[in-house]
Amino acid sequence: MKKILKLLSFMVMLIFLASCEKNVVDFPAEKITDETPQFQLFYMVPLATGSANAINKVELNGQLLANETSPLNTFNLIPGGAVGKFFSTEPGTSNLKLYRGNVENMTLVYDRDIEIPAGKNSLFIHDFSEPPVIIPYPTPLPSITTERTGTTAWIRFINLMYEAEGEPTDLTLQYQWQYTTDNETGDKSEWFDLGEPVAFGEFTGWEPVTVNKTVEISAGTARIDYRVRLIGADGSDQGSLQIRNSSGNQVDYSDWWNAQIGRMYNHVFAGYRNATPGVNIRLSTAH
Incomplete structure (x- = not known):
């Protein structure tokens, strides 16, 4: 009986180890350093708000950043949904493409190679025929330390x-x-x-x-x-x-x-x- 119990315990352990190996939890991520270009994209072309002028597809170097489920609307920015969020990319020249209009027949309205500096930046698209205005973020961010309530x-x-x-x-x-x-x-x-x-x-x-x-x-x-x-x-x-x-x-x-x-x-x-x-x-x- 003891031998049977030991055998059963051994088999349970093998199954447990196999299941652990089969379902390894992985968290793929890329390391962000001070040299990594990071950016937010602001859509500031003077156009009326509404679906006709929404950017329903944003691509950087062929990678999809936004689509019709979460479009880039006029006078707005991506990434959205929370403050202090940025996209990242590789150093060097990047190609940015913006597509506007009907999802089933979108029009490429912006196609430009840009150099995104290292660190955090804000990119402002104000004209489809012009390069973006690029504004760097300060390092460190401004702050005031006080013993009492800030103002x-x-x-x-x-x-x-x-x-x-x-x-x-x-x-x-x-x-x-x-x-x-x-x-x-x-x-x-x-x-x-x-x-x-x-x-x-x-x-x-x-x-x-x-x-x-x-x-x-x-x-x-x-x-x-x-x-x-x-x-x-x-x-x-x-x-x-x-x-x-x-x-x-x-x-x-x-x-x-x-x-x-x-x-x-x-x-x-x-x-x-x-x-x-x-x-x-x-x-x-x-x-």
């Missing part, structure tokens, strides 16, 4: 404004911000410059803004007001940027967005100043 978020302003179709702006823009200093009275601060003035295709650094949170016991969110000033060739302030509103009238540009303490946001100024779709901030949370 800072960071904004990066990117100027991709077009005057009309095929006409990038020749204006230099100064992005400015203002916060509420007293949430009970609604008193506002003075206007502050957000970084330096930027021409088309240029961008500021990650600039700190003050978040005076509206709920004391919370992670911390508050409204920040924004406006855009025109800067002359001599560096002087030429007044507020005027844009055409939905009624066809010229008005001073202004807007506001909520910001959360510790977050980093892209403020991409994209669209047409004097046509549709109108220029506006296309906001995304970077970190």
Whole structure:
């Protein structure tokens, strides 16, 4: 009997070992280093939102990055679904292809060889016939250490404004911000410059803004007001940027967005100043 039990135990062990060997759990992955090109892809061509202009296929070096189940929509980016996500690729020249329109009859609208730098980058497609604007991420990311509740978020302003179709702006823009200093009275601060003035295709650094949170016991969110000033060739302030509103009238540009303490946001100024779709901030949370 003991021999039978030992034999059965031995057979069970053999079966267990065979099953373990047969179902090896593997986690294939590629090592990411500081030299690995990484990127996010922003679709900022001034086109109306909707399925007709959605990018239903994105390929990099023949590898599928997005399709119709999760398309790249106008004024959006991939990878999406969470902050701080990037694609990676091999160093050297990469070929990027974008296909637009009906899934059963898609049109190749962008086919370009590009050099993606090492590290993390944002790629902004603003014209199907032009190379992307490539903006590197800072290393390390900005941060502030405090013993008490923080009061800072960071904004990066990117100027991709077009005057009309095929006409990038020749204006230099100064992005400015203002916060509420007293949430009970609604008193506002003075206007502050957000970084330096930027021409088309240029961008500021990650600039700190003050978040005076509206709920004391919370992670911390508050409204920040924004406006855009025109800067002359001599560096002087030429007044507020005027844009055409939905009624066809010229008005001073202004807007506001909520910001959360510790977050980093892209403020991409994209669209047409004097046509549709109108220029506006296309906001995304970077970190």
